[in-house]
Amino acid sequence: MPDVGIVLPVYVQRRDYLRAAIRSIRNQLYRNFKLVIVIDGVTPAVQQVVRMEAKRDKRIQVIAYAQNKGTEHALNVGFDYLNRVPGIRYLTWVASDNIYHNNFIKVLRRNLRLSPDHVGLVYSSMKLIQGAGQFLSFTNPWQNQPKEKLLDYNFIYGSFMYKKKYAAMAGVYEHTPVEDYDYWLKLTEHCGIKYVPRALVTYRMFAPLSNSLKIKTDPASFRFNRYKYQLVKHLARMRRGLAPETSIIFSVNGASEQMINRLEELLNQNYSNYRIYLIDTSPDGNVAQAINAIPDPRIDYVSIPFASDQEVRQSAINYAITPFVFFYSLDGERMDAGYLENMAARLRAMPYVGPANQMANNQLYMSATLTAG
Structure with a gap:
């Protein structure tokens, strides 16, 4: 019975990136997981890759929407499905253009399982590449910060796992394109965090079709992202009574x-x-x-x-x-x-x-x- 639930939201993506992301999850050393792929606006290329991979692995569930409704909607749909799967205790979500090392689930799950009960979120370092695969660096140990520092900046990035019981307290994903940062702020109001100093994900920076590239090259997108980033900080400070x-x-x-x-x-x-x-x-x-x-x-x-x-x-x-x-x-x-x-x-x-x-x-x-x- 699976005890790890994973959501992969996808709208538009290169075939090779999407295929590599899905297969990196399928090839995990820890096998007892359920992967929900939410196609957030069906396109032929994405649907073909997803359906083919799903036929090869019974652990994959596909949910498809004809129209794009945004990342936060896709995540909420995926986690709503997983919350109804008996036995699921740990949750994470993955991006359609990253590559997840074969010990990604195993290491994060083990750290969650062996941590004190109040630790509800674990996150790790990553290997950074640019677009097609040019190596950039490993993320630095400055990621290892107390949870209070999240109000200053997001240091969790794309390699994480959290406990289902604390997710129920945090509520739903909101505020695309900073839905992850907003969720960490809400989640950590109920639990502690732990840093795992190992690179478990190969993270594509400024990949084609990515939000990071759009934000880098389009001033309007940069301003909108900054507005949302500061908005979720503002909301977090209000929830916590911080002037x-x-x-x-x-x-x-x-x-x-x-x-x-x-x-x-x-x-x-x-x-x-x-x-x-x-x-x-x-x-x-x-x-x-x-x-x-x-x-x-x-x-x-x-x-x-x-x-x-x-x-x-x-x-x-x-x-x-x-x-x-x-x-x-x-x-x-x-x-x-x-x-x-x-x-x-x-x-x-x-x-x-x-x-x-x-x-x-x-x-x-x-x-x-x-x-x-």
Whole structure:
């Protein structure tokens, strides 16, 4: 009887990549698994490969939809099926363009089985290749992080397995194309994690037809992915009752290419635990329309027509109720991706001066000494 359930969602994919992915699962050393392949929008090439592989292995169940409904839908359909299979205790899902080493299931399952009960998710290192197979590297040991660090960035990637009982607590997959990251954030609110320092998957970076390539080459896709990535972080912080650490006061007098570029610079920071108060001092409030193209849950738009710098700073006290405040300007120095992260670390190391009722003034004083520019 199988105790491991696996979902493989697929929409469009190269035949050779899909065939290699399925066969790498079929050839696993651990044999007691059920593989559900969800064809998320039938195409002749994909259907032919999947049906042929399924005929050769009774452990494969195929579910096909005529229309594409998205990765999150395909995953939820697959796991709904597996949740009704008696004996399934461990779950994972695999991508249609990766290759899974023959000990992938065996090693992850063993680590889950032998770990304390509170450990509900295990994940491993991977071998990285580009597209057709050019070797890039093994992922680094910096993957080995406490689960709290998931709020900073996703370090789990594509080699993982989790316990069914904790999956029931986490709920469904949502927020494509970051459905995996969102799920790890929800899952780890109920269980611990464990890192397995072994490469168990060959992961294709920027493969044809992949989301990673689309995000890399298409600015609109990059912005949408960033929005979703920050949205699931925001939702996780709300669920956990965590307030932002930093308020960023960004005053602009109208929309411009420079303003958009500086805003993008902020949004691309490694550090993300902040709110941006974008204060528009232009007479007609034309900044609102300009920022619609770059949505982000961390941005609060505020219109104060004709406001002076002093008035902006005074009004900031009403918005900036976080431990740190950062005044950002178009004329400030350019920031690399680690700038705000380093600045926040410096502020945390500074002693707090003053009673709680003077917090706002103290915040503004502390941050003003580190303002860019």
